[in-house]
Amino acid sequence: MLTARRRLFRGYLDSQLGRINLLFNTQGELIRLDLGLPEHFDPWPQYREATADQQVATAACTQLGEYFEGTRREFDLPIAPLGSAFLKQAWALLRSIPYGTTSTYGALAKAMSKPSSARAIGMANAVNPVSIIVPCHRVIAATGHLTGYSGGLDKKRSLLMLEAKYTRADLACGARWMNAPST
Numbered sequence: 342m343l344t345a346r347r348r349l350f351r352g353y354l355d356s357q358l359g360r361i362n363l364l365f366n367t368q369g370e371l372i373r374l375d376l377g378l379p380e381h382f383d384p385w386p387q388y389r390e391a392t393a394d395q396q397v398a399t400a401a402c403t404q405l406g407e408y409f410e411g412t413r414r415e416f417d418l419p420i421a422p423l424g425s426a427f428l429k430q431a432w433a434l435l436r437s438i439p440y441g442t443t444s445t446y447g448a449l450a451k452a453m454s455k456p457s458s459a460r461a462i463g464m465a466n467a468v469n470p471v472s473i474i475v476p477c478h479r480v481i482a483a484t485g486h487l488t489g490y491s492g493g494l495d496k497k498r499s500l501l502m503l504e505a506k507y508t509r510a511d512l513a514c515g516a517r518w519m520n521a522p523s524t
Contacts, residue, residue: 349391352398354405358496361405361473363398364391370421371401373470376492405473411507414440422470431465438479441508443501445483467491473500 349372350365364373364387373387395402400418407413422432434452438444446459446466455461466477467489478500482488490497 349387350394350397351388351391352393352395352402354398354402356405356409358492358499362388363401364388365394365397365401366421368419368421369397370419371471371474372421372423374401374472374474376472376496401474408473409503411503416474418474420471420474422475424465424468424470427461428465428468431462432469432471432475435466435469435475435477435480438476440476441504443479443481446480447483449480463489476500479504 348367350367350369352363352365354361354363358376362373362375363371364375366372404413404416404418408416422429424432430453431449434449446462447456449462450456450458453462462480466480469475469477469491472478472490472492478490478492478497487494487497
């Protein structure tokens, strides 16, 4: 039995973090966002198979550009990340972390009424396919240190610094993640 392949579209944004690759389904929903990959490197087969269409990416590029300029704090893009019910619940919770603030894996686990699930929350962050839009960079260790980010800890620190720049100075001034070694 043959199965129909999903038609996908790809676009990109060149940002201060490097190239951001974007992958969309036929409904124009964002299904992947990959940070700072080399211009001609496609880490996922879906990118190679996708049709290049920068027009599909226009809204995402506009909103990401506004985010990097400090004029956008929330995204209203249609997204359709693939994942289990638990992953989708964890990602929805990440979207509730306000711009310019941080939370911990343990606090998110408690918010999900699963206080012993901090590691599972960490894994959900690690496989978040639409980072920045679903702001997993805002989750730090209970010690205040930066831990794991699929785009690299340097990019996680840069995103937190960007948000600190456009919100309260005390976010950056008192934050352990500013100068602390990453774990």
